[in-house]
Amino acid sequence: MSQRPRRATILEVASAAGVSKTSVSRYYSGERDRLSADMSRRIIAAAERLGYQPNPMARGLKGGPSGLIGMLVADIRNPFSVAVMHGVEQACREQGLSLMVCNTDNDPEQERKHLALLSSYRIEGLVVNAAGRYSEALSQLADGGTPVVLLDRALAGVDADEVGLDNAAAVDMALDHLIGQGYRRLLFITEPPAQASSRQARLDRFQARCAEHRLTGETLSTDLGDDDALAAALDRLTSPERDDQASDAMGPAAILCGNGQVTLAMTRCCHRRGISLGPLGLIGIDELDWCDLVDPGITTLAQPTDDIGQAALNALRNRPASQAGRAPRRLLFAPHLIARGSTQLSPG
Amino acid sequence: MSQRPRRATILEVASAAGVSKTSVSRYYSGERDRLSADMSRRIIAAAERLGYQPNPMARGLKGGPSGLIGMLVADIRNPFSVAVMHGVEQACREQGLSLMVCNTDNDPEQERKHLALLSSYRIEGLVVNAAGRYSEALSQLADGGTPVVLLDRALAGVDADEVGLDNAAAVDMALDHLIGQGYRRLLFITEPPAQASSRQARLDRFQARCAEHRLTGETLSTDLGDDDALAAALDRLTSPERDDQASDAMGPAAILCGNGQVTLAMTRCCHRRGISLGPLGLIGIDELDWCDLVDPGITTLAQPTDDIGQAALNALRNRPASQAGRAPRRLLFAPHLIARGSTQLSPG
C-alpha cells in the first residue's frame, strides 16, 4: 500500500514530536524517568503514528546492548539439540532477549561464517553446540569478551563454560540398570568420538566401568552411514559362536547406544533383522518421541533438556566480569532413567 | 590472550596497509579487479594479520546487500519444519547466503519481536512458517519490499508467494490408497484448522471427496492436548454399537492424520489401548523417523521437504522486481506415498 514504506527514523519521530532526537533516543533507552511527562507523551504519540522502531543496526554500531543471544547448532535435525534450543529460547523470552539460531550442519566453513555474522551483530552471548574441533573464530569471540557456553562438548583453548549431561553418571546409571536386569555382555555404540567430547567421555566411562566390573565391554565407533558395521557388531554379540569361551555362560547381551541417533539406527537394524529386544538388551542415551511406541518399548536415559537450556543461558548472563585465569565452570546434569521393555530379559 | 580483542576496523587495516580505507572497502565490495596488484597484496596482508572482517552492521546501515535470509518457524520441534529449514539452508549455502532462524513457539508476541529484529537486520528475504493469523508486521515488511515466502500456509492480505504441499493431491492420494485397500469408514484428525491454512485445505478436501465417494467421512479437530478426545473418536470409530446402521456392513475403518504431530498422538493412543493397526487403518501426512519401526509400520505421505525448502529460497530470489498487483505465486509439491502395514487390512 504505502509508497514509502521505509522504516521511520529517530529523526523523523523527533521532528514530528517537536523535540530533539536525543530525547527520543533517551525514551527508548530506558531513561524515560528523566523526561518530562509532556515530552514522553508527545514522543510516544509520534512514534506510534509513524510506527517507529529503533534500528538495532545503528544501535549496534554505537555499541549499545543488542538484546541478542546467538546459538550455533551442529545438526538441527538432532532432536536433542532442538530440545535444548527450546530451553534456551524459553529462558531468553523470560529475560526479554531474542535468540538467533544458526545451523552449521557440521560444516566448519559454515560455522566460521555464522560465527562471524553473529559476532558482528554484537550478540551478548553465544551457545555453541558445534563440531568439536578447535575454532580460531570461536576463541577470538570469547577472548573478545563475548560470553560463550559450550553445549554438550568441551573445547580446549576456548575460554568458555560448559553445560551438558553428566556423562559419567549417565553411563553408570545405564550400566547399573543393565547389570541389575541380568545382562552381562555389553556393547557400547557411539558416533565418532573425535567429533564431540561427550562421546569420548561416555566411551571412556563405559570402558572403565566394564573393566571394574570385569564385564565383557566391547565398543563400536561408527558414523551410522553403513548399516553393515552395526549389523556385524550385532552378529558378534548375538551369535554364541565365539572362540574364547561359551558365551552363553557369560550371560545375556545388551547394547548401550551413545545418543539418540545411534538408538534410532540400532533399533532399525534390530527391527530389520527380526531381533527382538529385551532378550537382547537395548538402552539409549536421549529420550525420543517414539521410544514408548516401538515394540517392547525402548529404555532410555532422558536428558533434562529444558534445564540444560536454561542453565546455558544463565551461565552466559551470570558470568563474573573478570574471566581472566578463571577455570571454566562445568554445569553437569544427571539424566533420568525411563525403563521400558527393551531392558527386560523375560517379557513381564 | 590479546589485550585489545576488539575487532579490527577498516581504518586500522587501511593504515596498516598504508592505503586509504576506500581501497580496503573496495577490496571487500568485490571490486578487487579495479585495484592494483600491489595494493591488493598489501590489503590482504594487513587484513589477514589483523583478522579483519567487515562489520555487517555498519554495512547494513548504509543499505548494501546483507547476504542474510531470515526464517520464522512456528514450532521448531516439528520435524517437518526442521526438514524444510534444512532444505532452505542448503539452498542458502549454495548461494553464499546465511540463514538466521527464529522460533516463535506459536507466540504472536515473539513473532512480532523476531520479525522486527530480522527486518532491521536488512534480511534480503524471509521464509515464514508461523501462526496463520494476519500479521501487521509481516505485511509491512512485505510492502517494504522484502521478499516474503509463506511456507505451508496462506495469509490473506500479505503480498507473498506460497510454497508447500499440494494438499488436495495429498488428501486424494491418501483417500485413494485407503479405499483401494478396502477401508470404508474414514476419520480425519487435524490440529485446529484456524491456525494454518494447510490444515483447513486438507480438511476441506477430505470432506469434499468423502461426499463424492459417498463415504462416511468424519472429522475431528483437536489440539492434541487431551488424549481423551482422540480416544473418544477412536471408540466411536471402532465400536460397532451405532444407532444409524450396522457399521460392519459399512466396512473397515481408517484414520487419516493431518500431520506428523497427529500421527504421533494417534499412534500413541492406539498403542495404549492395544488397538492393532492394519485392521484399523492409519495413514499420516508427513514421514517420520519411526514410521517404519512401530508395529506393522505406519503408512505415510512423505513431503519433499528438501525440494520445498529449495523452492522457498528460489521464490525469494527470482521474484520479479515489480510486485504490484501481481497475484501471489503458489508452488505446490506432491507428496510421496510410503505404504506400510498400517493400511493393510489383513497381515500380508
Added chain:
DNA sequence: TTGTATGCGTTATCAA
C-alpha cells in the same frame, strides 16, 4: 587507479 568527504540511524558527551 586511488583518495576525500559525506551520510546511514543511533547513542554518548557535553553544554545549556
Added chain:
DNA sequence: TTGATAACGCATACAA
C-alpha cells in the same frame, strides 16, 4: 530536563 554534536564502521559520489 533538554539539545547540539561527535562518534560508531562502512560505502559511495566525487575529485584527483
